[in-house]
Amino acid sequence: MSIEAFRAEVAGWMAANLTGRFAPLFDRGHAGDGDALPELRKDWERKLAEGGWTCIGWPREHGGRGLPVAEQVVFQEEYARAGGPGRLGHIGEGLLGPTLIAFGDDDQKRRFLPAIREGREFWAQGYSEPDAGSDLASIRTRARRDPESGDWLVTGQKVWTSLAHLSDWIFVLARGEEGSIGPKGLIFLMMRLDQPGVEIRPIRQIGGGSEFNATFFDGARVKAGDIVGVPGDGWRIAMALLGFERGLSTLGQQMGFARELDLIIEIATENGAAARPAIRARIARAWAGLRAMRHMAMRMLADHPEPQVQLESLGYKYQWSNWHRDLGRLGMDVLGFSGAAASADPRVEKLRRLFFFTRADTVYGGTNEIQLNIIAERGLGMPREPRGPSGKGA
């Protein structure tokens, strides 16, 4: 099938299916709105699965369609263009699945992958902790082996466990070896969320929504067979998983950015802000940045990006998140004072959400500061930032 035929197929499927009972999902559930309409969105995931639109990049032997990068890009673009809702299946499909494909055993693949692909089980991620935000190596959640059952008993706290209250499983990075420090002695566990030792509390965000949680473990149980790799492998697996996070969703994300910019242009044209030279220049600058991101993604998504591009791709998260944060502010400045008070216009509310939510873009998934450290140290070969005297801190 030609790429254009494939594009038409995606667009056609979306048009035919994102309608009727799924119509309310149009453009919902994205950043800042991530906890919207959860049950309907789970149904939507199953709908997608029936259509063969989940896990299209997974290898065929693991139930995927093994589609090449170009098709995956097209899918992301058309999904976003059609106003497809935020994907509740994203963490399973994009993070845990590839991790299991790379590091899981056959039994795990058999038990977990089909449920992800079919939209039957949803995943949350458990990495950050209150005292280990950017500094994953200093996590303190402990996993001790129950000598009788061979299961692992987990105690501690994770934060920013996105959508844990809507998920069935969570993967957890924990300290599996008593007394270990830093990246050593960590273990990567897969845990059911509906059990007595787990408590999930919503974290209220600055815009008012609650897409993230703090999740508390008090002797929560992980079956012996539900660890990935062996104890001590946790760091290596976690780092690989973070690598999966980047990539294809980029282009769908950019399509969403473009829709946001279009909305800002629409409002600026309506309310007269488009007549102000400073606003005009900022909108033009935003457009330039968006085009740059698009071409950057096209360079990164080449089959074999050359070293120069690999180096530059270290900066992509910093690039998009700061662009997006600025866009959030631009939206408010286009609204002017009318954005400061409430409005019956849902477009205004969308821009207000954008303003608050984009503040998190430069923090989650590696803060600006961590990104710049990584670029300087790994990309430019500059000296590493020294750790403080204690691995744990004051």
Added chain:
Amino acid sequence: MSIEAFRAEVAGWMAANLTGRFAPLFDRGHAGDGDALPELRKDWERKLAEGGWTCIGWPREHGGRGLPVAEQVVFQEEYARAGGPGRLGHIGEGLLGPTLIAFGDDDQKRRFLPAIREGREFWAQGYSEPDAGSDLASIRTRARRDPESGDWLVTGQKVWTSLAHLSDWIFVLARGEEGSIGPKGLIFLMMRLDQPGVEIRPIRQIGGGSEFNATFFDGARVKAGDIVGVPGDGWRIAMALLGFERGLSTLGQQMGFARELDLIIEIATENGAAARPAIRARIARAWAGLRAMRHMAMRMLADHPEPQVQLESLGYKYQWSNWHRDLGRLGMDVLGFSGAAASADPRVEKLRRLFFFTRADTVYGGTNEIQLNIIAERGLGMPREPRGPSGKGA
């Protein structure tokens, strides 16, 4: 005399004297043009002295006029407003003089202060070294005592010895104690420049001028009586001297800034740049920054600035130097492409000089980076930046 009468007196004197043979000095010899017309400017210094306009803030007992801050401010303003040339006597009057008044012995005061006040002797400063730019404590120039004469013999190199080739004396911070490191064991010496052990080489700056020198000492001799304080006092004295550098010249400097901004406005109005919204906004922003500097100076120059103002004054150098650097760029952007090629218009040449020279503002006298360290550490109480393993470096 009322402050306004004093203002009129300064203005009147300048109008009456910056004329005739001194007319060519109008607006010359400032930053980027510091080596212009040196002999005539030395004559001008003597003319100023005759008029009683040198060292007006020095205490009466040391030959000054003991004028209060308000009058000194007015003098600086009117001097600048009249287009008075860059002061060749500045280092003697503003730095070495106050240092001797604070730390010198009676003999030194008698020998040096009158010559400074009367415009007979000019001073250069010898602090920075090639391997000790921002890091004064790591200087390596050595001073050894000649056991016979008691004199000091100095060997080493200083850079950024401003106008050393036009000066009679230089003060030098050197390592007086063999094997000492850091701020310990330093000595503050006063050295004649016209002697065999001294070689002065101009440093060509990026704009083409040569206002600074590298000065080489090869056993250059300092008389036993020409050290300030005692050996080992050097650091304390040098730091005090840097404190004298800030202060009143600020307002004269701002008057110069205002003239530069006026020039930019004049050219923008002539060449049509003033019709471009982005240029208009930048000019307005520059004006706002200049007014802020003015009021900041007015707060700092209060007789007893409160602690809040003392803290904020740590940032003043960073503030003005970055403002000025931006102004240099604004001038070129107002010129547009016509600034890229040469011009017969001296105003264009002035803006070109400004563009290049202001690049140095954020470096000399403490780089941006050092300023921010100082503000963070001394002003905000944040942790000190650790020194590296060696005091000397690789």
Added chain:
Amino acid sequence: MDLQLSPDQIFMRDEARRLLAERSGSEQLRRAIGAGGFDAALWSTIGGELAWCAVAVPEEAGGLGLGAPELALLAEECGRRLAPVPFWSSACLAAPLVAALGAGEAGAALLGRIAAGEAAACAWPGIGGADPLCGTIPVARRAGGGWTVSATIAAVLDASSAAFFLVPASADGGLGLFAVERPAAAVEPLEGIDLMRPAARLVLDGAAASRIDSAGFSARDFDDALMTARLAEAAEQVGAAQGALDLTLAYVAERVQFGRTIASFQAVKHRCAALLVEISEARSLVHGAARSLDPLEVAAAGVLATQALFRAAEEAIQLHGGVGNTWEYDPHLYLRRAQATAAVFGSTDEKLAIIADALLGDAA
């Protein structure tokens, strides 16, 4: 000629700072959010007991007869703690407006009420624009011996706590200033982004009004009468910027990552230091402009203060990391103030245009 604060000014500022540190901390702010962005007890202390609103009211009207410099100092302290009280609306906006445009007993009586701690709010159509009277101006009509005013104003700041409203309205073919008592107005609270300065929709349907001015005034007069309010808004922004920096400094001094306090990372130090410079620049301009009340300096103060506050709030969220994006930490309260005030009396580009027009002549 210098800008040294007098001992009285320093005393007043330090007392304000002390009071608000105690009475307008994080917990109190949370309670105020629950109460619609208003702390009645704090207002009774500030407006009533301590009579902050009397500061710039003329002595003959029962005030202290001080001026914009003192108002600016108090506004700065209020901003620093985001004090949820209508000090700016009453003391910096309403009082100078009445003092400038009001006349006779009617004006003096209102000033006396403000000085005594009654909250006032101002209602005009164009609060978000550079031109406060853009939009549909309310209409006043003679009724019996008095007046009625009819209007719908989309957003009035601090409306909910106001005892009365000041309304510029067209009257007899010109402009007049009217006071409408709270019971005569319909006030519909809005969900605004600034949680500490609530806005409301105001509906006046033939509301009984008393006229404050004697013989009308021009739009230009009205604009001039807002100069103190513009200046005080910038002062408040400077204070809020300082407050956001205070929060940040406290957090980075405690928060440990990679075995070090965040405050020990040079990039963090440099950003905090640069912020201090930016705030100090804006503060200097506010102090200077408070003496001159020169329209260009006031506009410039607004530009610098808006920018300083936005950066300080942005950095507060960023340097708080994950928790900076949570409701329960305070940085977002400052971001909300930053964005909400960014376009009061015109956006930054409109303020810069005022300056540019003066320096370079009109653009067109």
Added chain:
Amino acid sequence: MDLQLSPDQIFMRDEARRLLAERSGSEQLRRAIGAGGFDAALWSTIGGELAWCAVAVPEEAGGLGLGAPELALLAEECGRRLAPVPFWSSACLAAPLVAALGAGEAGAALLGRIAAGEAAACAWPGIGGADPLCGTIPVARRAGGGWTVSATIAAVLDASSAAFFLVPASADGGLGLFAVERPAAAVEPLEGIDLMRPAARLVLDGAAASRIDSAGFSARDFDDALMTARLAEAAEQVGAAQGALDLTLAYVAERVQFGRTIASFQAVKHRCAALLVEISEARSLVHGAARSLDPLEVAAAGVLATQALFRAAEEAIQLHGGVGNTWEYDPHLYLRRAQATAAVFGSTDEKLAIIADALLGDAA
């Protein structure tokens, strides 16, 4: 669909990089300054031996028939080392202009000469503006069987090394493109700020000229024919930004202050890292725009590249400290290029206005 470079493109770029690292280093640049900003030997290698100027010349005119992507790659490498040769003027500006507007044998002959390594320069009045033809357009007159052109052009880039000049001129009531051989022109070198791309005043006093186009063209056609030159200028700026960053990284890795390399200070690291992101952003846009030659993307590439280069040059000077302000260190050479190119084909605000007009409609 992706933007992967082909093996041929990578080979071409890497060879260019290797050559220029060897032949356009700091010492060679110093010698070129002494020779008026031109390295004749390097030009003979690049233009002659290696035929870089043939890259985008159509095959039928003796070129390789490649396009803007390849020119951009070479321009980027030239920019990185500030190669003092008229590659941009000849290959990116003159050749596409002739290819677009020239016709018949006259055009083909000129393209052949450029492809063979003869340097060409373009002379028009408005090089500093968004509109290249603003100002007084040269006048062409028929003389005998041919033409003469008269004009004074204030600044022509790379004029001194040119073998011939391309001059748009008014002819027969329209616009025509003319070639004037070097001996027929008076070239007065100017002291420009960019030491590696010299400008000269060009005086044509009834100079013999040959007409290149067949039937005239519009100002819009002329503007369109410059798209490759605009794009290549942005590419060159990206390269220069990278070159300035290269310098900086090398210096901070060596320079020790306070017992540590400057590179170990986090604030320095973060600034270098942010610069890399900025350069990479501009580079991505240049690579994308080289494929599309979409006017909006080309304008956007100019905006980002101009900004990246200025910042990189500014930071190079700043992070070199004292020596960054001396003539003998190279950072200022990059700053000169940054400022000199900031307004070729219009300033940043004019480029943004092109984009804004397309997205938002005309301002007026």
